[in-house]
Amino acid sequence: MIVAFSALYDSLDFRIYWLGGHVVMDGSHLYQERIAGLWFTNTPFMATLFKPLAMLPLTYARVLWQLTSLAAFIWACSVTTKMTGRAASLVTVVAAGLLLEPVWHSFFLGQVNLFLLALVLADMHRVALGRPAGIGIGIAAAIKLTPAIFIVLLLVTRRTKDAVTACVTFAVCSLLAYAIAPDASRTYWLHTFFDTSRVGVTYISNQSPYGTLARILHGTAEVGSWYMAVPVTISILGLTIAALWARRGDWLIATAVTGVTGLFVSPISWAHHWVWIVPALAVLLRDNHRKTALAGYIVFALSPLWWTPHNGDPREYGVHLLTPVANCYLIAGLYFLVHMTVRLRHQGRPTPWPSPQGDRTHTRPRATSTPSRRPGRVVL
Template sequence: MIESRKQRLHALVATAKRKVAAADARFYTQLAFVAVLSGVVWLLADQFGGQHHLFDLRIYRKAVSFWLAGNDIYDYSQPDVINGTLGFTYPPFAAVLMSPMGVLPYGFVKWFTIVTTLLVALLTTYWIMKPVAQRRGWPVWFATCVTTALIFALEPIRETMSFGQINLYLVALILGDLLILGGRGSKWTGVGIGIATAIKLTPGFFILYLLVTRRWRAAAVSVGAAGAATLLAAAFDWHSSWRFYTSVLWDTERVGFPDNPGNQAINGMVARIDDMVPVSSTGKLVWLVLALAVGGYGLWRAAKAHQAKDELAAITITGLAGVAVSPVSWTHHLYWIVPAMIILVDVVLDAPREKKAWWRIGLVNLVYWSFTMSLVWFFRRTPGNHHRNNLPSEIGENAFALLVVALLIFTPYRPGIDGKAGSWARVEEPEALPVSV
């Protein structure tokens, strides 16, 4: 009897050891896969991606140093081959936050930016992937790391790192605000959007999203946070603040030529078509009509997704609409294609094999490889030379803008998904999860 118990105990121990060994082997295999994938993406991005050597970061640092020396930051400018001259274009609050750059060694600023950009990419991807991974029983760390590696192949993420841009920090403020604070019903929901708006005005589009979803308190918190940050910057430098909001803000030429192929907003597309088929007297009116139509449609779809309890889809659709209607959206601003593709893949994986929407798989592949291969740059023309395009090359040069609009239309929302496992929202799980386009 005792011998039998000992045998069973030994068998249990042996089984537990085999499971631990299998789990360890699986973990190390996954770790090796992440390391190899990350290395391959990094090498390919370094070989074939843009070599900008933190160009924008160096502009920020020079402009802030110029400002700390007692000059008006908006007087700083430097020659640029493409855009003529470039200067500091952000609101004064951004200058206040960046002021340490002007006194810290460049080496520290450089590596701080690279490391924090990578960490913020990991964090935001974790926020998006955690619910997806937990619903499917995937290791959250593995899904997060693989997705992060894959998105660094995309031009918006790759170029953000190469330029030393601030886009991912703003994305983190928005996602953290709406997914984390908003999902938990925090009274501070809206503060991240407000701070992001004070740093760079375009996140203010998300305040409109709060308004159309009737979250009055969150909208008020956003406006209050943006106002407080703006007043804080004015306390540092009233003259520059006054000049920015009364003059610099309205000088659209400071950010470069609107028909630059890097500008993949609707405004940029209209400007390039305007150059190809001259209609200069109506170009701005066309952009305004399209911006109002696309922006209104995007906010309507976002409100529908929010009502259906798919906050990530609502945020994503709002982000896509925001970059589409902004006067200038450089290719590194187009982050919102990332959650759009993740949502599309999530919906495809949920569909029964015989009912899978294969067009969604095609759309994901088209978007992923277009942005990985930087499609628009194969068709680029220098500003003022788009009249040399034919129709196929005009489509190619505007491919990112067209794909953003396509994602705005076709990104599905998943009714009730906020109540599923791993969600950041506190919502009861629904009985069924239909999908809406």
């Protein structure tokens, strides 16, 4: 089915990636001219990665990309189930995961989200096992900046060597892109990467606090400079929660909380960016919060935000009865963070931080962190 869809449907975001691979070395045109009617908003490193794919015909390149995306998602599901410490049918997990709107929407658009999820989860699994990590997170951050929040998580959890590895990897990837496309790199890092005017901030798919507030206030012009305090506060609170769970040896919760926090910190968190629902649901199911997991699955499978007025409809803006529905991903994410915060009170005392003498001194965390967990199967 993936092959047939990829061959027949011209996924817009993938087309932009593919065209970006064509123009990445053409001066600064990558960021100064629209591609397929839209701006290229990803990093120069992302564009350089598409240089080889740009040599293929669009259809062949798209089929290859989508099949590789599927492989990345299967890998992400496999790593997630391993981090739960419980037996699960990988086929069932993948099948259920593909029904989640952020996942299938990533395929629909030909997006990069599933690769980022797989790269970060692979590294966080190594961290949970006490092994050296950081390369996957560094590559993910070089492709799209939001995964860089995991570097901060590594720092606050005293995984300093892993954080340095991630930073070095990020720098190497960015310098490689600069060597290949210096003009595009200068334009991006000096002007483009903090410019949110190139995308429709108020579009219903933007489920970040910034997007929600812009819709309520009828535009970004009404959001003052005071808003900068919001992502800073959220990042501090979210990373604190994640660090406390990591200190208790539960790196799956730490990973899910950090992923959701990153979505809140970013000014643009499209619906298809919310693939972090996969580890979040795994946490809830592992810990036998089945009703909460079912409610979350229904929200992200049915995606009722798309049922509300959007695409410029005046009813999309302001506060009204449909506002909670229109921002249901944001509300679900907030609930998850609060839920994980409340659960900290019911856990035992945190263990001391592992010795900073070396990564290999870390011990493997227990597969379970709550006494109520029982062996069983996990279905996402």
